[in-house]
Amino acid sequence: MVVVRTGSRNDPSDNTGLAHYLEHMLFKGTSNYGTKNYKFEKQYLEQIETLFELYKNTSDSALRKFIYSRIDSISYMASQTAIANEYDKMMQIMGVEGVNAYTSNDETVYINNIPSNQIYKWLEIEAERFRNPVFRLFHTELEAVYEEKNRSLDSDDSKAFEKLFYGLFYGHPYGMQTTIGTSEHLKTPSLKAIETYYRKYYVPGNMAMILSGDFDPDSLIQVIDSEFSKWINLPKPKEIVYPELTKKPFKSTEVVGPNPAYVMFGYPVPSGRVVEGAYAEVMNSLLYNGKAGLMDKNLNLSQKVQSASGFVYLMNDAGSHIFIGVPRENQSPEEVQTLMLAEIEKIKKGEFDEKLLQAIVDNYELQLMRSYQDNFSRCGTLADAFIRGYSWKDYQVISNAYKSIKKDALIAYANKWYVEDQMITVFKREGHDSSLVKIAKPAITPIELNKGKESKWLKEHAYKNVEPIAPNFVNFERDLQRTKTTSGLDLFYVENKDNQLFSLYYVLEMGSYNDLKTAFAIELLPYLGTDKFTVEEINNQFYTLAA
Known part of the structure; x- marks a missing residue:
């Protein structure tokens, strides 16, 4: 995991949803990967950034429509050299699974499940990833964020939680703004604001790399020092202190x-x-x-x-x-x-x-x-x-x-x-929510994805040879101990040498294919007692035993 001590709590009040936007953009690459020719691409990216600022600060609907059409056309030009999803491709080449990220109130977390023999290559890629990200393919990523927002507007649970937090934390960002952001702010994003946020919060003093698994920590820390020492050692930003919450907007x-x-x-x-x-x-x-x-x-x-x-x-x-x-x-x-x-x-x-x-x-x-x-x-x-x-x-x-x-x-x-x-x-x-207004997605010209293309940086890093991991297969004859219970039931067991926990499974050679009522009977078990104990007594005993 790469963990950043910031989330929607630190979103500017006029740019809510910004931390979440940034999380999405950290998958788009840098000046070295995610592009065939960054020098060519950069001229268009700078124009797009300027146009988004103009779009944000323009209220005339006809002019906004014209500006967005310019953003769309220039974004298409920029996409001709962009290589979409190259970070994901590098992870696939290396066998990395569970590539994901999430943003919440106080944190933004990036997740990877890495084969142990690929850890050094992964560190090189992550150091590059967070060093100087390039916010390319931005207006198409807006589509994904709009879709997330529209799903939240459709979700009864999301609406209820938003109202509850507004009531509990009125006057604090926890209550006044959501991680996904307001519809109005999502429709008027600012690349400059995202860049400013990144420069402020994505600094060494405000980030942590957390690793758990099969690796040699002594050699690994040397690689981490080597790769991440290229960053400017900036401290974590000063926390904003909010006044004590006292007012409740409703009961x-x-x-x-x-x-x-x-x-x-x-x-x-x-x-x-x-x-x-x-x-x-x-x-x-x-x-x-x-x-x-x-x-x-x-x-x-x-x-x-x-x-x-x-x-x-x-x-x-x-x-x-x-x-x-x-x-x-x-x-x-x-x-x-x-x-x-x-x-x-x-x-x-x-x-x-x-x-x-x-x-x-x-x-x-x-x-x-x-x-x-x-x-x-x-x-x-x-x-x-x-x-x-x-x-x-x-x-x-x-x-x-x-x-x-x-x-x-x-x-x-x-x-x-x-x-x-x-x-x-x-x-x-x-009932029917008559107040529901979804975000309309703007017309977007399909961009060039450049599938099959690879940056020079990817070729130099993702394809490095590594020692293969020696498989360790379970041998059921060797690894399982076998005996019988006093009543003659087969018992298979393995000693847990790691901690004090044990697990017990009963396996019955029957199921709903044998009797359709079986599935319903199993569902009833948690509500049934025995001839000696009520269901409440059984649950109390199991909970007391921490079982």
Whole structure:
């Protein structure tokens, strides 16, 4: 992962969506790759940048249409030397998978899953990629961003979350602007603003490279030093400090869309320190953990609602605890919210088993141990620590923070933060959204993609010979131990030498092809008890065991 400590929080208020635009443009190449002839291409790119500024600052519709036609025609000229998708092609040549990126409130993250024998070549490419990107093929990339925006406008969930965050974080970029940006700003993009943003935030002091996998760290760090030392060593930019949030624009509101109705409500919670975040997470697990939370037992398993759930979303400047309730047939979202609020009140009154707190700690440590088995999750944990500004030592004490939370302290926390005058509610109603206005895509002349063409830089770097990886195939006769249980069932097992986890699978030689009712029967199992235990007792026991 390459992680940049910036996201939509730092978008200029008159250029929302900018961080996300930039993420897209970091796949377009540099002066060395993504082009057959950068010197020829550059003259057109400079004209396009100037025209986009003129387009942004022009209000006359006829003149705007003329300017965009000029952008379109010059973009076609520039595309004659551009090589589309050359970064992706280099990754394919090297066998890199999972090439992706995402932008959120506080971070922009670039992801690659790299064969271990290609890591040195990948470092060369990444150093070049972020050194001096060229924002080519820009107006065609707008189409992709417009499509993302239109999908978000169609999405009931996106509309509900946007309203909720507006209510929770009114006066802060978290609430006042979205990662995708406003329709108006997306229609008037500024290449100069994107360039300024890149120069400000994509600097060594504000970025991290996070690697996890099969490599020699001592030799790898030498290559990193060699490749990335060419960058100018600039510190991270000064953070903008926003005033404390106090004003709420509304208590409740609603959005309308074609999907079934539900209620979404939330509370702002502190997120500045490890312990503060741990309190919110423990609160959530007491209410909803999929097995033994108050909402699990009293609402979901008892089927008083179709579903009740919650999650904690912590950001650098603020956090939120969000709940979603889906009604049963002939039940209103308001009724669901009332039932969910009653479960929150139980915690505020101390009406919960203190033993659950230890079970929450055990389940957290289980989740953490599982995540450390996977390279992507390990990178994600390190990325989160970097973005939040924690040292790795700080991050490692989260388990201790969970263990330190006692019942009385949690009750006090709940009574302080989970109060009515802080709660924001969004009711999702089923119906037609008459206010929906999608972004119209401008007419664009198909550009030259130059498929099959390759830059000199690609040929010199992507095709370098590397030592092949020796495959290590599973030998089921050698690697699996076999025995039988006391009841005569076949048992196959492998010793886990990496950590204290174990997994157990029952494999039945039957399925829906044998009996169509099998699939439905399996779906019923989570709601069934036994002749000795109720389903609630079973779930409590499994959760207590962190199983």
